[in-house]
Amino acid sequence: MSAPASPPPSGSVEFDEPSGTVVLRTAASCYVLRVDRAEGTVRHVHWGAPVPTADAAALPVWAGHDDSFEGRRDGVEEYPVEGGARFGVPALEVRFAEGGSPLEPRVEDVRITGGDHLVIALRDRSRPLAWELHYRVPSGGDVLERWTELTHTAGPDAQPLHLTRYASAHWPLPQRPGWRLSSVHGGWSAENRLERTAPAVGETTLTSRRGHTGHHANPWVMLDAGHADEEQGEVWATALATSGSWRLTVQRTAAQRAGVVASEGHEGVEVALAPGRRYVTPISVAVFGTGGFGGVSRAFHTYVRRHVLPHPDELRPVLYNSWEATSFEVGEDNQLALARRAASLGVELFVVDDGWFGARDDDRAGLGDWTPHPRRFPRGLRPLAGEVHRLGMSFGVWVEPEMVNADSDLFRAHPDWVLHLPDRAATELRHQLVLDFSRPEVTDWAYAWLHALVGDNAVDFLKWDFNRSFTEAGGHGGRPARQVYTEHARGVYRLLDRLRAAFPALRIEACAGGGGRIDLGILGRTDQVWTSDNTDAVDRLTIQHGFSQVYPAGVMSAWVTDSPNPLTGRTVPLAFRFHSAMAGVLGIGGDLTRWTGAEIEEAARLVGRYKDIRPLVQHGRQYRLLAPGEGPLTAVQYTDAEARRAAVLVWRAGTSFGPAHPPLRLRGLDPAGRYRDDATGAEWSGSTLTGYGLPVPALPDGDCASALVGLRRVA
Numbered sequence: 001m002s003a004p005a006s007p008p009p010s011g012s013v014e015f016d017e018p019s020g021t022v023v024l025r026t027a028a029s030c031y032v033l034r035v036d037r038a039e040g041t042v043r044h045v046h047w048g049a050p051v052p053t054a055d056a057a058a059l060p061v062w063a064g065h066d067d068s069f070e071g072r073r074d075g076v077e078e079y080p081v082e083g084g085a086r087f088g089v090p091a092l093e094v095r096f097a098e099g100g101s102p103l104e105p106r107v108e109d110v111r112i113t114g115g116d117h118l119v120i121a122l123r124d125r126s127r128p129l130a131w132e133l134h135y136r137v138p139s140g141g142d143v144l145e146r147w148t149e150l151t152h153t154a155g156p157d158a159q160p161l162h163l164t165r166y167a168s169a170h171w172p173l174p175q176r177p178g179w180r181l182s183s184v185h186g187g188w189s190a191e192n193r194l195e196r197t198a199p200a201v202g203e204t205t206l207t208s209r210r211g212h213t214g215h216h217a218n219p220w221v222m223l224d225a226g227h228a229d230e231e232q233g234e235v236w237a238t239a240l241a242t243s244g245s246w247r248l249t250v251q252r253t254a255a256q257r258a259g260v261v262a263s264e265g266h267e268g269v270e271v272a273l274a275p276g277r278r279y280v281t282p283i284s285v286a287v288f289g290t291g292g293f294g295g296v297s298r299a300f301h302t303y304v305r306r307h308v309l310p311h312p313d314e315l316r317p318v319l320y321n322s323w324e325a326t327s328f329e330v331g332e333d334n335q336l337a338l339a340r341r342a343a344s345l346g347v348e349l350f351v352v353d354d355g356w357f358g359a360r361d362d363d364r365a366g367l368g369d370w371t372p373h374p375r376r377f378p379r380g381l382r383p384l385a386g387e388v389h390r391l392g393m394s395f396g397v398w399v400e401p402e403m404v405n406a407d408s409d410l411f412r413a414h415p416d417w418v419l420h421l422p423d424r425a426a427t428e429l430r431h432q433l434v435l436d437f438s439r440p441e442v443t444d445w446a447y448a449w450l451h452a453l454v455g456d457n458a459v460d461f462l463k464w465d466f467n468r469s470f471t472e473a474g475g476h477g478g479r480p481a482r483q484v485y486t487e488h489a490r491g492v493y494r495l496l497d498r499l500r501a502a503f504p505a506l507r508i509e510a511c512a513g514g515g516g517r518i519d520l521g522i523l524g525r526t527d528q529v530w531t532s533d534n535t536d537a538v539d540r541l542t543i544q545h546g547f548s549q550v551y552p553a554g555v556m557s558a559w560v561t562d563s564p565n566p567l568t569g570r571t572v573p574l575a576f577r578f579h580s581a582m583a584g585v586l587g588i589g590g591d592l593t594r595w596t597g598a599e600i601e602e603a604a605r606l607v608g609r610y611k612d613i614r615p616l617v618q619h620g621r622q623y624r625l626l627a628p629g630e631g632p633l634t635a636v637q638y639t640d641a642e643a644r645r646a647a648v649l650v651w652r653a654g655t656s657f658g659p660a661h662p663p664l665r666l667r668g669l670d671p672a673g674r675y676r677d678d679a680t681g682a683e684w685s686g687s688t689l690t691g692y693g694l695p696v697p698a699l700p701d702g703d704c705a706s707a708l709v710g711l712r713r714v715a
Helices: 053-058 292-308 323-329 332-345 382-390 409-413 440-457 484-502 539-547 574-581 597-619 686-691
Strands: 012-016 021-025 030-036 041-048 092-095 105-113 117-124 129-136 143-152 161-166 169-173 180-185 193-197 202-208 220-224 235-240 246-252 258-264 271-273 278-280 284-289 319-321 349-352 394-399 461-464 507-510 528-530 556-560 585-588 621-626 634-639 645-652 674-677 683-685 705-713
Touching: 012 053, 012 105, 012 117, 021 053, 021 117, 030 105, 041 105, 041 169, 143 161, 143 169, 143 271, 143 292, 161 258, 169 235, 169 284, 193 539, 220 246, 220 258, 220 292, 235 246, 235 258, 235 292, 284 292, 292 621, 319 332, 323 332, 332 349, 332 382, 332 597, 349 461, 382 394, 382 440, 394 440, 440 484, 539 556, 539 574, 556 574, 574 585, 574 597, 574 645, 574 705, 585 597, 597 634, 597 645, 597 705, 674 686, 683 686
Parallel strands: 319 349, 319 585, 349 394, 394 461, 461 507, 507 528, 528 556, 556 585
Antiparallel strands: 012 021, 021 030, 030 041, 092 161, 105 117, 117 129, 129 143, 143 278, 143 284, 161 271, 169 258, 180 193, 180 220, 202 246, 220 235, 235 284, 246 258, 621 634, 634 645, 645 705, 674 683, 674 705
């Protein structure tokens, strides 16, 4: 018997033309679809473990109870349209000029470019709409990308058509005995609360109607059959790379099939497509894995580092931010005092927060007037920037380009630039209004002052904030009134791309009142994100756990602030606060002028310790050993790609009576290697650390106790 043919290399697309079967392969998964030119459909066949190409071509297409069953297409089409015997959630729905909406697809072409990019071209049989389904297999991982491009094919004298649903992708899942849905929820200062629950038979929709990603949810979902855990079991996951309004609809049928329709916009947000124009959706990203939730998370982390971030190989600096120290009382003298203290700790980036500009004495005035506050910075920002640079740190400033106060010179000059409806009162939140960044004249204005700010003041870093959701989101220039819910974010993208092209060394942190704009779209144009305005070190363990389901620690900004915490009032030891923040991109935000000499000395030591493990945290593999709330301890491990080093952070938020905790079973180590504890010199084999486990390090007495263990392979 001959040996079976080896499967093609990962990151490939194959097309068996006689059967119409397409196979997309990642490093450890397989996605199969079938093109039926006669019927005009693209049917889903399989998404899961790898199968040989010959078998894939012979696999049947699941068709409900039987081929005559009403709605037999539901759930199995790759990109279901509105029309015909389809009763599931459509990925594409259109209102044509005459008012009709049903579509009748016809397959025009199937082509593969570069070996990793599949395009299936379709069009309506008689109406002026064509669409292309794009699939791409990025190299070096287990991720699939999908997006859709839609074109109005009529001549220039035709009327626009309106896209009422325009999904990036529909991701069909197989039949399983049951399903469990994982997602995050929350609110301001309580983002990323992980929840796992059974989705209803029917439709479950997660959405943002706010014009930005949102604190209350995040555009990703994971699905499993109810048996997966952190390191074992089949998990299917998808995320959407968009920073405006969005919608993910999970469908679960009575036959226990499932699927996810991923789309930007929310209900009622239409796209007016003029003749000859093309609309390109955001990318939807998906992963299948058998290594549980942790395996899927690491696949996303690898993807973000390799294919999303502008500068993935850089180590993010330890920063200091002055907001909690000075608030709106910011001025040149107190910033200089803080900068000198920060430099003594080993800080590498000093950031001046809100209050440095215009008439900004509180949050009621000044937004939009981006010149230095004449009383607080009479010499401008350049002298402060120069001293910060002399101290060996980079210089950064806070900005909120998309917002304006009614009490500002900008609003008095351009009241029409804000989101508004002429016959409605404009709603102010945080005493501010939203500038319409879907308008080129507004983004041109923003680019001009940002270019001057960065260029004239040697600015190295921008903390780009966005502190309120959309209301009265009116349209301009003939666009539908609600199209701004998606087009504003695209305007932000264009501005960021333009600014970074002008200043390649500039680095940017995305912030939106905390974690209100965290998604793969904004990460493609920034270097890190502000995770939450809640800097309580205990609360952050839960927030950071949910964050890590999709996003890597190397983009997660985390601060050490004062105790008691300004938001919660909780008293937490300095070491615990540092250990919590060291799980991501370390920052410091307390009032250093009030820290004691002992606190300064301890902080400098911990900053140095962080710099030692920073490559592991920011670039390594993350293993969530113990989740917050599931027991007395929370623990996270980071390991480099070669398993030469590991760092383990352990926290105990509160004391309780009970037996000693069992050893921490580590992950991702070389079983034949020997590892030495940096602090104690104790040595264990990799097989012992992963099988028996690492003895829990001695923790200080009382609540909020923590420890950091560093391990190095010595043999």
